[in-house]
Amino acid sequence: MCPIYEYNCENSRCKHIFEHLQGITEAKLQKCPKCKKNTLVRLIGAGIGLIFKGPGFFCNDYPKKGDISNDAK
Numbered sequence: 001m002c003p004i005y006e007y008n009c010e011n012s013r014c015k016h017i018f019e020h021l022q023g024i025t026e027a028k029l030q031k032c033p034k035c036k037k038n039t040l041v042r043l044i045g046a047g048i049g050l051i052f053k054g055p056g057f058f059c060n061d062y063p064k065k066g067d068i069s070n071d072a073k
Contacts, residue, residue, distance in 0.1 A: 007032075011039040 009016040014035040
């Protein structure tokens, strides 16, 4: 899975902002797809968060201290 990076063109006439799916080891983009100038800057984003919801996650994966599952007996 590749992260999505946000880019901003610093050309005063363009100011194009876009997202690009790109591997971590790939070089940063330099040329703006809109104005074709080498004025892109990769922005630092918050990324995505992973949220576990529901009662099953905590109960199944992190048993309370002292609890022994049937598999461990």
